[in-house]
Amino acid sequence: MKLLKGLVLLLFAAVLAVPAITRSVQGQAATEAPAGFDNLTNGATDQATFDANKDLFEEVEQIADGLGPVYNAQSCRECHQNPVTGAISQITELRAGHFDGVNFIDQAGGSLNNDRAISAAIQERIPGGNEVRTFRTSLNLTGDGFVEAVDSNTLVAISNAQPAAQRGTVIQVPVTEAPGQNRVGRFGWKNQQASLLSFSADAYVNEMGITSNLQPTENTSLGNSVAAFDTVPDPEDAGNVDVSAFAGFMRALKAPPRGPVNASVTTGSGLFDQIGCNICHVRNITTAPAGTVINGGAFTVPAALGNKIIHPFGDFLLHNVGTGDGIVQNGGQGTRNQLRTPPLWGMRTRDRLMHDGETVNRNEAILRHDGQANAIIANYNALSAAQKTNVIDFLNSL
Ligand code: HEC
Ligand code: HEC
Known part of the structure; x- marks a missing residue:
């Protein structure tokens, strides 16, 4: 009897020990997302399609x-290139506007200041009265196909599970290719987009000045029409050919691979969780099963992206960690000083840190957190010098 009881307990413990994260809703085991900076497809498209889409992403x-x-800039690759096309760069963008004491107001023509123009006559130069200014660093795109394939409810569940003091904000943003439909935002420093096709059309017009059916209207120069300088009829990317190729390329990028792991990295990894960094820099997320319809009905998760475990070290939620840039995009005035937790995967390829790229040292990036991250930074400060080195070594392995 005693033995039987022990056996039952053992069996019970064995059932509990099956990690919930590796089981999908359909009962099939989730598998690791492929990782690599190797210019090879993750399987979402065949290699020939990947190469053709990559050529368009690189086109000047x-x-x-x-x-x-x-x-x-003249090419997506100009800002998303290190160490492979689709990753990151040191290039920043400039945003500006005015805070009237209650609301943030875009500078004329939108908060994004275009840094180049095809004629000096229409160069944007931030006018006086726009005292809210920020730089925004480029972001890594490798692994973003998996991020897009994360169910919105998974992000809501991450927020709900966070302690109240650190809880992230979920915002719903419009899906451009599904008019009238919203989805939980997850891309950009302000979670301003939810779909890679939406982001592609947005980036094509805002970074390169190329209109598509999804974004048919040219930017102005500080609110003044530039039609007199525009010789190509809109939409310039007729039929969304290029923007679809960009989205196809990003969906087929592998996740960032880990760097070398030594004893210090392993110790730092444990400390990272122990002191609570992983509350926001979330370690494991599983994507929605293949066949799930997302993006307001416009996209179905393919087998290569479905039911995959990723390690983004980010929650894709907005937080106020005391560094807020005062800019409002798709999240409303309440998000003025919030920023998305940047996923730390691939951060060893990045030397200018935080949204503005103004921190160039890992320890200083940690110490710059305040607000919602206060208690966790206090835990970090209480570590020994050797333990802090372990945490930094861990960050440098991502
Ligand atoms: C001038 C530099 C520049 C160019 C050119 C550029 N990007 Fe970006 N990209 C950025 C910056 C900066 C961000 C972060 C923007 C923000 O949130 O403020 C970004 C963010 C993104 C994101 C969000 C990534 C994430 O994980 O949140 C996607 C997707 C993206 N870019 C795709 C593209 C595509 C496609 C093109 C070409 C049409 C392109 N970008 C061209 C600088 C650039
Ligand atoms: C309350 C949520 C939260 C907690 C807790 C938190 N972070 Fe962050 N972290 C953020 C946000 C948000 C940013 C972006 C801030 C910015 O860009 O101004 C960030 C940025 C970073 C960056 C810069 C990444 C980059 O690519 O620029 C690093 C490194 C980092 N955090 C490490 C840590 C470590 C280590 C801990 C634990 C000691 C920690 N964070 C705890 C939310 C959090």
């Missing part, structure tokens, strides 16, 4: 292609 646009009239 000229005025005859519709570049500008105001723009930031």
